[in-house]
Amino acid sequence: MNLVTIEHIVAVAGGIVVAVVAFYALYKDWKTPGVENNVFRLMLLLLGVGAVIALLAGLGILGNFPAKAA
Amino acid sequence: MVEKNAPAVRLGRGFWIVTAVLAILAIASIVFWYVAPIYRWMHLPVAIATAKQVDQLSRFMLATGSALYIFVVGYIVYFAIAFRVRKSDPPDAIGIQIHDNHKLEFWWTVIPAAFVVLLSVLSIKIWYEITLAPSNGLVVEAIGHKWYYTFRYPQVNGEITNAMHLPIGVPVTLNLTSADVIHSFWVPAMRLKNDMVPGLVTQIHFTPTRIGTYQIICTQFCGIDHSLMHQQRFVIDSQANYQKWYHAWQVKNAKVSNALPSTSGASVNLAAGDVAAGKALFAQKCTACHAMAPFTTVKYGPGLLDVLHDPTHPNLVNGQPANPADAAAILEKGYTGTMGSMPNAVTNGLSSQDIANLVAYLNSMK
Amino acid sequence: MAVASITQGGHDSHGEIDQLYIETRELRLQGFLLFLVSDCVLFSSFIFAYLYLRNSGQGWPPAGINRLDVAFAAVNSVVLFGSGATMHYALENWKHGNFMKFAWMLIFTIVLGVGFLCGQGYEYTNLIFHDHVSWWGSGIFGASFFTLTGMHGFHVFVGVCYLTVLLLQSAGGVYTKDKYFGLTAGTLYWHFVDVIWVVLFSIFYLL
Amino acid sequence: MAIAAAPHGGGIADHIHPEPQSFVRRYVFSIDHKIIGIQYIITGFVFFVLAGLLAETIRIQLMHANGGFVSPQTYNEVYSIHGSTMVWLVVIPLLTGGFGNLVFPLQIGARDVAFPWLNMLSYWIFPIAGLMLFSSFLMGAPTAGWTEYPPISLEGQAGTSMWAAAIFLVGVSSTLTGINFVVTIMKMRAPGMTFTRMPLFCWGQFATAPLLMIATTALAAALAALFMERQFGVPFFDPTKGGSPVLWQHMFWFYSHPAVYIMILPAFGIVSEVLPTFSRKPIFGYKLIAFSSMAIALAGFMVWAHHMFTSGLAPYLQLPFMVITFVIAVPTGIKIFSWTATLWGGKIHYTTAMLFAMGFLVLFTLGGITGIFLAAIPFDLHLHGTYFVVAHFHYVLVGGSLMGIFSGMYYWFPKMSGRLLSEKLGKWHFWLFFIGFNGTFLPMHWLGLEGMPRWVSTYDPQFQFWNQFASISSFVMTAGILLFFANILYSIRFGKVAGANPWGARTLEWQIPSPPHYYNFKHIPTVYGLPYDFSQPLPYRGLEDELNDTPPPVAAGAH
Incomplete structure (x- = not known):
């Protein structure tokens, strides 16, 4: 188990946790009134999306480029 | 409302x-x-x-x-x-309230x-x-330099540095680029211009329809002599004349390109200088920037009377001693530096003989 | 110690909220959001510059430069995104009067933010000393990568300092259960920094 | 959306700070929007004088085809700093920081802007940045014009980096002002002052402030990149290192096209105040004028590449930029027609402010029309980078913005100082300026059509006659401006005392003493309608005590 594998596992696990937390917070916060809460909702949404992106990157679905020929 | x-x-x-x-x-x-x-x-x-x-x-x-x-x-x-508002109006008169x-x-x-x-x-x-003008004819390259244009033609080595010739009635594709900073290629008679951007080739297409000689002007600021970058000409010839020019240039270019490597002042035969010819040339080429007057009479550059014999200015602008050979080198290569700039012989359209004549003339003035 | 005084800070705060505070808070909130908008434009301009240069026909990554290490950056991103989530819960806890939890969440956030900065420092070190990629010497790749991530890293650094100040302030009783605009602003700023990273991570590592 | 005054009081509107007593806190590091506005105006006019000297240097140089007054190097420095100063240190600060600060909080019935300390900060950045800009002369000023296209600006003299830093700072100041103004207009209007009752000057500022806030930040990015490339060799624009010179043009014009609306929309606002006041008539088509300001501001973000038709842009990208630029002609036309219609049926008083507003109409319309010409790509491919362009933008910036500034000065000077500017000197100022201006810039149209390029220190002899004509006319224009400064210096001591409302104007700032008290209003008034209806009584309540000796109430919420 080398370092890269650990990195992948951490990214996937962390991505899942953060995405779940962000979307759950978004769900809980869905109806809070106030200008700043509109912004928070947008930010939480993007945060969740970001976590999913990191998760996919950890799974090798995104950003998996073939090694460039020298 | x-x-x-x-x-x-x-x-x-x-x-x-x-x-x-x-x-x-x-x-x-x-x-x-x-x-x-x-x-x-x-x-x-x-x-x-x-x-x-x-x-x-x-x-x-x-x-x-x-x-x-x-x-x-x-x-x-x-x-x-x-x-x-009229004198007869009451002071609080108001306009029609619409x-x-x-x-x-x-x-x-x-x-x-x-x-x-x-x-x-x-x-x-x-x-x-x-x-989307037709582009299936002649392809010519124009390259902007500080502060002149050069032109390249197909199947010819070397660059044209004075005027650009094109035949009438043939679609032309002009590839524009620059060797240093952004220049622009504007021919008012064509009502058309495009920038010459370093690192980028832009194209314009057109078909010449009228024989004549036109101005090419740079319209992007390109340095200290941007103002002078409109001296070159855009010549539209009849097809026969164009062919004649093209072949003559091809032949001449072959000769010149063999004789060209000597780019130092040494190639100028200073002994062959003719004072009268130099004087005429000075009036034609140099008086835009230099006066035949003492050093302190500045137009762009200093006055050139006794430039080679002035004890208070023993050196030329580039720091070399004021002797004929170094003056010839400046005329040939031009000068750019803290004092301003002077175009080189190519831009000024000076041959080696012209340089020799000019130096002879300058040397005769004191 | 700090946590204890935060817990006390919350007690005597009820009923103090007045018209002046409501109005001032509204002004500050809007001003702060507009500041974030203009900051966003600053990032957008550099992102535009990066995408423009990238697509100027030289191929990407440019010759002689390797792909960035996606796996490590993904871990680092997760760290930063995680700090966004903890920051959200820090504010939530303050709103509900759980000042202890607030303090812990804020401390988590700061630690994760510092962690992200360390990760970025590690990545920079690798790039500079191992791959010999530099800010000025590696063409448009070095220029756009180090400028954008450096600018973001600077924002994170400022954010960490800001959150630390907020922690000390709340420990010193500056905020009450009803008057806590500084915390809202800090949360907004931290979320903003996170969300910018979503974009930067995608365009630099995954595109 | 405005914060209604709370029934029990205690909000910002009832919160009167004590007036600071020390000279420094009162007049130097003041947080009072009126003082800050006056500071902006004074500083702006100081830079205006400097830029004017540079402009005269340009005109003297161009008296002769061979130039010779200054060296080409100096000439290039002179026009670069002239352009940069006029745009960033004169027109933008005067119109937004100056008149904006001075007038619009009064017009919406506020005690100050939303963030007075921020306001002070943005003012103090501005003169520092101005000094930095002029100090670039000491180390070799930039020479590539106010646009500073790379790569020429990359190899420019050391002062080019100083230029970038200075403009960056002005940008920071503008951004802060923009944020401040947006929040103030959104949140601090007096009760009853709905958006559709707001004076048009406020609409002008309201359309401008978001541009200041958003576009200027984009410029900051471009300048930072230029600075980094010059000082640290970080390649963004240098084609030999893989950068792109055209990228700078995109980044620069993404700011600088909105910037031309930053420079004109507040002037539109000034004219929209002056015309109805001196015609004794409501502004014609209030809603359309307000709406068209917003439309122009919005569309201003979508047309930047029309400055780049010759820059090697992909052909298919050029068309949308041309068409959207044409579309901007429609709201601009609506404004011009509405102002013209405002004059119809009025009782026109020829004060100097009114003359300048009408001069604005005449000159700006011409500049607007040539602007449409230049938006057409075929025409632009011919005339881009020629004196036709120089003529065009001087007609909109001098004939438009600067005429607006002068109009505003004659109009609001009594509110600043309590005294009127001399009308007699003012009329001389107007006519000398108007005639001199046209003599200077009208010939540049045909100089450009004939083929005279921009940025030249010498030119072909066939252009000499009209250049001399322009130079001599520019002396007439300068004489007018000198009279203006003489007028200010004279009137501030000896001018006629104005009283609260010398013009019979109806917006809120004229219902309080000149100069206004530190706290602006003793009681925040309530607004019941548009200010422009001359046949009706004033649509305000709560102003009864403004002009008598009643002391202001002690603040309910003051701690």
Whole structure:
């Protein structure tokens, strides 16, 4: 188990946790009134999306480029 | 917001008279722009086909623009006079209290909008013809330098450095680029320009339609001598003359390119200098920037009387001692530095013999 | 110690909220949001510059430069995104009067933020000393990568300092259960920094 | 959306700070928007004098085809700093920081802007940045014009980096001002002052402030990149290192096209106040004028590449930029027609402010029309980079913005100082300026059509006649401006005392003493309608005590 594998596992696990937390917070916060809460909702949404992106990157679905020929 | 108590709006007789006068003036201005040979006054011939269409678009815009302008300014002046406050008015007199008129506002939104559509259509049409002009003929490269253009032709080694020649009636694709900073390639007679961007090749296409010699002008700031970057010419020849020029240049270029490696002042045979020829050349080429007067008489550069014999200035601008050989080197290579800049022999159009003549002339003055 | 005084700070705060505070808070909130908008434009301009240069026909990554290490950056991103989530819960806890939890969440956030900065420092070190990529010497790649991520890293650094100040302030009783605009602003700023990273991570590592 | 005054009071509107007593806190590091506005105006006019000297240097140089007054190097420095100063240190600060600060909080019935300390900060950045800009002369000023296109600006003298830093700072100041103004207008209007009752000057500022806030930040990015590239060799624009010179043009014009609306929309606002006041008539088509300002501001973000038709842009990208630029002509036309219609049926008083507003109409319309010409790509491919362009933008910036500034000065000077500017000197100023201006810039249209390029220190002899004509006319224009400064210096001591409302104007700032008290209003008034209806009584309540000696109430919420 080398370092890269650990990195992948951490990214996937962390991505899942953060995405779940962000979307759950978004769900809980869905109806809070106030200008700043509109912004928070947008930010939480993007945060969740970001976590999913990191998760996919950890799974090798995104950003998996073939090694460039020298 | 028209309220119930809004005053009735009646345009008086004066308004309609003024409108009629303005309409006549506007029509007169439209007729003027369509009759007036504006670019002939300005010595700008039409060298390519699309230039004529650009002129037509300019005419259309000048005509409609000035008609509009006449109406706006005419009404402003008329209202300014007709509705000025008079001595007989009480001090608290107020104007007619109208807030708006939806019909009027509707029309002065819709009519300009329609005009915008018309203008877009016309411009796009002409833009298409400029951009998509035939490009299946001659391909020439023009390269911007500080502060001159060079031109490259197919199947010829080397670069043309004085004038650019093109045959009439043959579609031309001009590839533009730059060797140092952004320049621009503008031929007013073509009503066309494009920037020469370093690291980028841009293309323009056109077909010359009129024999003549035209100016090429740089319109992007490109350094200290940007102002002088309009000396080169754009020559449209008959096909026969073009072929003659092309072959002559090909032959000459072959010779020159063999003799060219010596780029130092040593190649100039200073002994062969002719003072009289140098004097004539100085008047023609140098007096734009230098006076034949003492050093302190500055035009761009210093006065050149006793440049080679001035005890207070024993060195030339580049720090070399003031002797004929070093003066020749400056003439040949040009100078750019803290004191300003001088174009090189290529830009100035000087041959080795010319340089020898000039140095002889300068050496004779003291 | 700090936590204890935060817990006390919340007690005597009820009923103090007045018209002046409501109005001032509204002004500050809007001003702060507009500041974030203009900051966003600053990032957008550089992102535009990066995408423009990238697509100027030289191929990407440019010759002689390797792809960035996606796996490590993904871990680092997760760290930063995680700090966004903890920051959200920090504010939530403050709103509900759980000042202890608030303090812990804020401390988590700061630690994760510092962690992200360390990760970025590690990545920079690798790039500079191992791959010999530099800010000025590696063409448009070095220029756009180090400028954008450096600017973001600077924002994170400022954010960490800001959050630390907020922690000390709340420990010192500056905020009450009803008057806590500074915390709202800090949360907004931290979320903003996170969300910018979502974009930067995607365009630099995954595109 | 405005914060209604709370029934029990205690909000910002009832919160009167004590007036600071020390000279420094009162006049130097003041947080009072009126003082800050006056500071902006004074500083702006100081830079205006400097930029004017540079402009005269340009005109003297161009008296002769061979130039010779200054060296080409100096000439290039002179026009670069002239352009940069006029745009960033004169027109933008005067119109937004100056008149904006001075007037619009009064017009919306606020006690100050939303963030007075921020306001002070943005003012103090501005003169520092101005000094930095002029100090670039000491180390070799930039030479590539106010646009500073790379790569020429990359190899420019050391002062080019100083230029970038200075403009960056002005940008920071503008951004802060923009944020401040947006929040103030959104949140601090007096009760009853709905958006559709707001004076048009406020609408002008409201359309401008977001541009200041958003576009200027984009410029900051471009300047930072230029600075980094010059100082640290970080390649963004240098084509030999893979950068792109065209990228700078995109980044620069993405700011600088909105910037031309930053420079004109507040002037539109000034004219929209002056015309109805001196015509004794409501502004014609209030809603359309307000709406068209917003439309122009919005569309201003979508047209930047029309400055780049010759820059090697992909052909298919050029068309939308041309068409959207044409579309901007429609709201602009609506404004011009509405102002013209405002004059109809009025009782026009020829004060100097009114003359300048009408001069604005005449000159700006011409500049607007040539702007449409230049938007047409075929025409632009011919005339881009020629004196036609120089003529065009001087007609909109001098004939438009600067005429608006002068109009505003004559109009609001009594509110600043309590005294009127001399009308007699003012009329001389107007006519000398108007005639001199046209003599200077009208010939540049045909110089451009004939083929005279921009940025030249020498030119072909056939252009000499009209250049000399322009130079001599520019002296007339300068004489007018000198009279203006003489007028200010004279009137501030000896001018006629104005009283609260010398013009019979109806917006809120004229209902309080000149100059206003530190706290602006003793009681925040309530607004019942548009200010422009001359046949109706004033639509305000709560102003009864403004002009008598009643002391202001002690603040309910003051701690």
